[in-house]
Amino acid sequence: MSEKFEPTIIGFTCNWCSYRAADLAGTARVKYPPNVRLVRLMCSGRMDPTFVMKALAGGADGVMITGCHPGECHYIDQNYKALRRFLLLRRTLAGLGIEPGRVKLVWASAAEGVHLAAEITKLVEEIRALGPLDWPTWNGHEEHQPEPALEVTA
Amino acid sequence: MSAEEKTPNKKPEKIGVYVCHCGSNIAGIVDVENVAKWAGEELAHKGVVIARDYKFMCSSLGQELIEKDIKEFGLDGVVVAACSPHLHEKTFRTATEKAGLNPYMCELVSIREQVSWVHTDKVAATEKSKAILSGGVHRVLYDEPLQEMKVPINPNTLVVGGGIAGIQAALEIANAGFHVYLVEREPSIGGHMAQFDKTFPTLDCSACILTPRMVEAGTHPNITLLTWSEVESVSGYVGNFNATIRKKARYVNEDLCTGCAVCIEKCPKKIIDDIYEAGLGYRKVVYTPFAQAVPKYPVIDRENCTYFQKGTCKACEKFCPTDAIDFNQEDELFNIEIGNIILATGYDLFDARKVTNYGYGRLANVFNSLEFERLSNAAGPTNGNIVLRDGKTTPKTVGIIHCVGSRDRNFNNYCSTICCMQSLKFAHLVKERTGAEVYEFYIDMRTAAKSYDEFYQRVLEEGTLMVRGKVAEVTDAARQPHEEGKLIIQVEDTFAGKQRRIPVDMVILSNGMEPRSDAKETAKKFGISCSADSWFIEKHPKLDPVSTMTEGVMIAGCASGPKDIPTSVAQGAAAAARVLDKILQKEVALEPIRATVDEIKCSGCRICNNLCPFNAISFIDDLAVTRINPALCQGCGTCVAACPAGAISGTGFSNEQILAQIDGLLMVA
Amino acid sequence: MPDSNALKQGAGLRQQEDLTLLHEVSVATAGVSRLEMCIQCGSCGGSCPSAADMDHTPRMLFAMLRAGIRDDVLRSNTPWICVSCYHCVVRCPQNVHIADVMYTLKGMAIKAKQYKDSTAPDFSKSFVDMVESFGRSFELGLATRHYLTHYPLRLPGMAGMGLGMLTKKRMHLVPSRIKDMEQLTAILDKAKTLELTE
């Protein structure tokens, strides 16, 4: 049998719940596959769909977006905004011919280390089943360029 | 503002990388030397000039190593790969600052909680560590030096809720010499505690210990007592809140009223009092909830007042010796400025009618816990006589059911913590007053606080019959002659392993506590968060139980979850200490994680305008641009992500930083 | 080495604890059993209308499952006395699928031939046989066959009722049969090769 495909997954976490859930998974020594690399945001509401596109375009095979459970957002209700963006994003991806299943939204409170680890394990399997994402590469896109300053004449 | 000034700060050019062994915690799984070496070579093009590994980075020697390097190599960016930022970010930022570099130019990435502790494959773990470190290095390039913001603190405090927690908090602050506005929506302060008869485990009379506190709060020169009032809206931020208070029309002029209660005596209309008397007693339409009410001024209940309904009566007005009745009074709205807020809004009793198998509301002699408190209270509707719903028969057998609506996924999944002790107290009171046979039906006996278990022992000694089992049903459907006319409690006695049917005369349900029915709106009003159950969420459940995520808004008592009286009092005092700490500092530093609008890029589309739960975003009509109040902004970044023009940037979590971090994370396949 | 069976019975030693039992039952139960969530509160045993006739209350049975006392669990009459009234299910504070666990235990007992009284298992089997032959149940045939085996002395007493039901056309003398018996048999044959394993 050929070597197992090891997907690379970028995970966006909320500073208050899911990042802490990841911390808790660590403290509790819960094991999960090493395919996910986390980015800490202050809130899932900060999740700009561009980040997901950037990750997929940059070589990730999947993206996990995590936030506080509905009703438990540390910023009142911004995770609902993340949910809306997520739903929109999946449609956009589908439109681009990318399996929407490559992007997953997971709610995890700061107490749910085991849950987060289980979700990561599941997602890795799901992405593995989908196979590598061959995003067309465009040269000159290797590194993020800050947006050019606007030239404004008074 | 010219474009010139908007160019990003100079990117860091000399970056130091530090990989921690954490003893064997990290080094046991991750080849840390290899990671450091890799960073020194492969990330040199990103500006890494020094990459080290060290046994314990967080030790003073480790910190000194960073400080020395910053000075020696002129580092302008630092990346530490060690444990979670929630543990040691502050440590390394402080070290960075000590060496003269802005603390926000230091990044801590986690290769312990996210790598060595959760993975077993050494090669994969090492590779993942490299990726995470690379993410940090890419990110630090876009870090900007940030300054904490200082804002002055208004020394006045708003306390919402006049139960025991709120009273305690108000008194602590007032005694320290600062002004407090104590707002209570009922006509009197006192809260649930004022309804109780005895308090466990000491059995001292609730009124005896509470009333002096109420009087003190009512007369304290530093406390403005606003009863029959509610907070309408809140704006501002820590140190500088502005609250609008609605003082509901009392129809009694407080300046003239002497509290003689003649109006109450003369009022011809009696209605069921379902707040203070828990539906078990009556009150007049002009009333004070109870005799020792603070303040002493009565309130006219407009909805039930004959004059307001039919236009005639005015008995109270006729008999008032000081002409204090004023039917023309209207609600009053006014603003107060405060620096801090304490929410002590309390709890609601679980509605036992939801547990249909216990028959509350259908079977007359099933009582809930507040009803029983009133029934046993010497100042209650029966003068403390424990009798059946007919008002005269003394029960010979009483069953007390624990966990009603609590520890049950069909209702509330949490333990209400007070019900075991409350039930034991009921058992004692029933025994003492009636000599009846008392059964307690419990799942687990939870008496874990000072002197609580001793009280349990005492109740056992008194001969209360304990049955371990969650009651299945209370029914009046008799199966045997001896069950006729009784309430039958059907339960599995789990110690005996047998189903039992126990006929009793009276059933007392020990209802659990629930969040206030309007807790969600309250949370929204004050900009704090609620759990799915609607309890307010603490900043940290153990280490910061009276603060919230919103700076300057504290919580105390049952608003954050079920609590007994001692804990509520302790929380009231703790919240007050938190507030005093802020007041005495005279100003607070705010974390510089904020969103800002580049007004040149802002198209004025207003998409972001409705996104902010903290009302930090306002639209400037004249300029057709949006602005963010940095003191109100909590830094969640939702508006940053939403801005279609890319005009909003979030310090500490800018698009550049995050996109660069993604690049970095993906550098290692 | 001493004979383990002799040890078990003779020396008064307890049965070997079988710590996989709970998991085994949980897995074999339709839906998510939540058996591991039981807090032993007894609301099932308290609710049960037929608890008086049971060897163990459902709660005790769950404790025995946890303790891995396999033989006693499978020999217990409790699952067979269960009337599937679902009172315990809606009252269970932990939402354990109690009634479904009872079905699982019955199935396991039949497989292990561990039941004490064959009345109930036989009735179930007769019922299943009938459904497998006709696709529908056939009350008269079922009742007669069942009462003949298990309550022959009662049958005459019941005959009046049976006849009443017959004359009122509430029972048929011949069973009705579904049209596509072949399809049903194919489905059931396939189903019998499948098991819930995880």
Added chain:
Amino acid sequence: MNEYILYPGCSMEGSAKAYNDSLMAIKDTLGIGLHEVEDWNCCGATEYLSINLIPAYSLIARNLAIASKQANSTRTVVAPCSACYLNLSKADYYMDERPTLGQKVNEALAAGGLHYEPGSLEIRHLLEVLVYDVGLDTIKSKVVRPLTGLRVAPYLGCMVPRPDYYNRWSDHEHPTELDEVLKALGAEVIDFPLKTTCCGGHMTQIGPETAYELIRRLVSSADNYQADIMTTVCPMCQMNLDAYQAETNRHFGTHYQMPIVFFTQLMGLAFGMDAKELGFGLEVVSAKKALERIGVELPETQAPKKKVEGLPMPQRRLKKTATPQQEVEA
């Protein structure tokens, strides 16, 4: 006109013939169209589940699969029988809750060329459809012969309000739907405390003593409340309380004569339909006396002939009572 797929279940053809007859009689008045699941099979009642899990669920799911193929204008399956209603809902619910179960069941169904997607049908009990779709107002408007003066004990049994996977009922223990229907018919409804307790289910077959006690509780409670008649929504409940009432009496030495009929029979009666057409007279404990109270003439129930095939009665004779002897006495 509301259209539904009907899953009648085995007993509607047999012991619950009155239920079937009365339902067919009132359906047009209530404006509901019922389309039988083609070539439906037995749901397995409470028996199959204890023998073998996957076949039991496959047996149920065959009906669901056929019904979902049939679903054109409606995806609602109506079951008048409680056990059928529960089994169909249970299979639908668990196939979703436990995806492995769903997979295996579909694997079995595939052997018969069928497939069922859990959640694609809505499975509802007849009473709930009548209350919430047809509506109490409509029911009330069809009443021409109100049941004024008839004291009715509403009895639902267990499997309708419980476990109630989809939270359709007002309560698990004391639901009010049946009471409301009966009130709409003009009957005097007693607040029957045992309205959802168990009738004994299959225990009449496998542990009669257990069953008799459960039957006794129900009948004696209804009798204490001075109910003229009990009404039910479940064939099994009707069968146990009706056909085994005499056995129960014999067992306890009691003399209850509590008729029990289906709610659809009472509906038809209030709608002015002919009692015989509604299946009255099929009950073992005659409802004749109860209905005379409201001026409804029932055909004489045919008492079984004296001549009985089988062995003579070995049991003690019932004491003489004021009430007429039960036909099971034979």
